[in-house]
Amino acid sequence: MSTFHLLPQLDILAYESLNNNGTCPQRPETVPLHWWNVALASFFILLNGTISIWLGLRLEKSLFISAIRCFVQLTILGLILEDVFKTRNPFMIMGLVFLLIFLGANEIVFNKAKRQHTGLFFSALLSLGLSTLIVGIIGTRFAMSQDPFWSPQQFIPTMGMLLGNCMSGIAVGVSYCLSQLGDQKERIETFLSFGATRWEAGRPLAIEAIRLAMLPTINSMGVTGFISIPGMMTGQIIGGASIMDAVKYQQIIMFMISASTALGVISSICICIYVCIDSSHKLRSDRITEQKPFFSFLKTYPFKQRTRGLCVRIRSLVCCCLVPLKGKPKMGKMNGEGSKLLQGNGNALYGQKSYLTNGNGIGNGHSEQIFKD
Numbered sequence: 001m002s003t004f005h006l007l008p009q010l011d012i013l014a015y016e017s018l019n020n021n022g023t024c025p026q027r028p029e030t031v032p033l034h035w036w037n038v039a040l041a042s043f044f045i046l047l048n049g050t051i052s053i054w055l056g057l058r059l060e061k062s063l064f065i066s067a068i069r070c071f072v073q074l075t076i077l078g079l080i081l082e083d084v085f086k087t088r089n090p091f092m093i094m095g096l097v098f099l100l101i102f103l104g105a106n107e108i109v110f111n112k113a114k115r116q117h118t119g120l121f122f123s124a125l126l127s128l129g130l131s132t133l134i135v136g137i138i139g140t141r142f143a144m145s146q147d148p149f150w151s152p153q154q155f156i157p158t159m160g161m162l163l164g165n166c167m168s169g170i171a172v173g174v175s176y177c178l179s180q181l182g183d184q185k186e187r188i189e190t191f192l193s194f195g196a197t198r199w200e201a202g203r204p205l206a207i208e209a210i211r212l213a214m215l216p217t218i219n220s221m222g223v224t225g226f227i228s229i230p231g232m233m234t235g236q237i238i239g240g241a242s243i244m245d246a247v248k249y250q251q252i253i254m255f256m257i258s259a260s261t262a263l264g265v266i267s268s269i270c271i272c273i274y275v276c277i278d279s280s281h282k283l284r285s286d287r288i289t290e291q292k293p294f295f296s297f298l299k300t301y302p303f304k305q306r307t308r309g310l311c312v313r314i315r316s317l318v319c320c321c322l323v324p325l326k327g328k329p330k331m332g333k334m335n336g337e338g339s340k341l342l343q344g345n346g347n348a349l350y351g352q353k354s355y356l357t358n359g360n361g362i363g364n365g366h367s368e369q370i371f372k373d
Contacts, residue, residue, distance in 0.1 A: 042067070046341035081156065090150045097159050101129045104167045115178040118287040123271040124170055131263035132162040139256040144249070158253065161232065165217060167256045173213030174263045177272050179290055180205045188283050199276035205268050213265040221254050230254070308331040 045067045049060040068176060084092050105125035117123075136159045141149035151154060181188065184205070191201040224230055232253050236246035278284050 001118065001266060020253060038071070042071075044045060081152070084156070085152050088152060089150070093150050093152050095218065096156065097101075098129075098164055100123065100159065101132065101280045104128050108167055108171045108174075112167070112175075113178075114175050114290070115182075116274050116289055117174075117197075117272055119271075119275060120174070123268055123275070124174075127264045127268040127271070128163065128166055129268065131260045132166055135260040135263065136162050137254050139259075141254045143256070157232070158256070161253060162257060162260045166261045168263040169213040169217065169265045170268045172216075173209040173269050174272055176212050177205055177209040177269050178276070180208070181276050181283070182285065182288060183281060185285060188277075192277070192281050192283065196281070198279075198281050199274060201283075202273035203280075206273055209269050210265055211362055213269075214262060217258050217261050221258060224250070224254060 028226055049063055051057075051062065052059040079097065084096060102125065105121055108124045109121045113120065136155065137149050139153050140146050144154055144158075146289050168302050181202075188205075192198070192298050206326070211339075230250050232255075233250040234248045236249060237243065255299075276284055276287055302317065
């Protein structure tokens with residue numbers, strides 16, 4: 001009996017793709033994507049923005065900014081990774097990893113944390129860097145059996161996933177800890193007045209902050225598999241990797257994410273407690289400040305006043321340059337408004353429409369024909 005009769009459901013193309021032993025089909029080739037595919041997917045962002053405008057959620061601005069950041073950052077990262085993968089230079093690879101750690105600490109301080117304590121940037125940089133580097137190097141070298149550990153195809157994507165999850169955990173834990181230090185100020189000061197050390201007074205807050213920061217990672221591990229297929233496993237399957245290899249890689253990554261997030265959160269919260277409660281066991285509320293956006297100085301009153309005055313002066317200068325001076329005007333009748341303005345400010349006004357300015361150079365309107373021939 002022929003093979004076609006034994007496999008009636010097998011397509012002719014699938015039969016031709018069998019190996020020489022006739023047991024295993026070849027891996028399917030990935031379909032190349034183009035920029036128009038990305039543009040087509042961006043319509044989903046427009047749909048979200050439309051829903052936000054319709055329901056009055058006020059999320060469209062942050063949604064579009066995040067989408068633009070995602071597009072630009074991933075494009076730049078792709079261009080950089082192409083050169084890094086080609087050179088396989090360990091100094092370039094570690095330099096890129098340190099750059100990602102620096103940007104992650106900057107994101108925690110300026111965008112994610114609602115409050116900050118003195119030295120939060122260095123605390124986040126230290127906690128984020130040590131936790132992800134220790135877990136990433138050990139996990140890549142021994143759990144993934146990569147020699148050397150800095151192989152860019154495995155080490156850089158692994159560090160990216162560790163940094164993203166650890167960064168979110170640190171931001172959640174530190175924000176909760178700082179908010180509780182402000183809300184439970186009297187309770188903590190009572191403990192300190194009765195002789196408790198700073199760790200004894202801050203330990204309940206630290207425990208709750210660590211529990212809250214670790215919950216997303218624990219929940220993510222609990223639903224991985226039957227409910228959700230994580231990104232790394234999905235990417236490997238789409239790329240044509242073995243299913244079981246993708247499963248094993250994803251399990252290793254999830255355990256590494258859990259360890260790095262725990263180390264980063266614990267270290268950052270311990271630093272937070274020791275900064276906000278000094279060595280003399282006093283709560284230092286002056287070291288806790290409300291986090292402001294990076295460009296918040298643009299919204300301050302002095303900056304607004306200076307900007308408004310500069311814009312008015314530039315506009316006045318442009319209007320004066322655009323109005324042609326056609327000789328010396330003849331003195332004639334003037335209406336009451338023009339006479340009053342001329343006597344109050346001493347400004348010569350030309351043309352049928354002149355831009356009026358007061359003594360401070362601030363424009364106050366247009367005047368119809370003030371001087372008549």
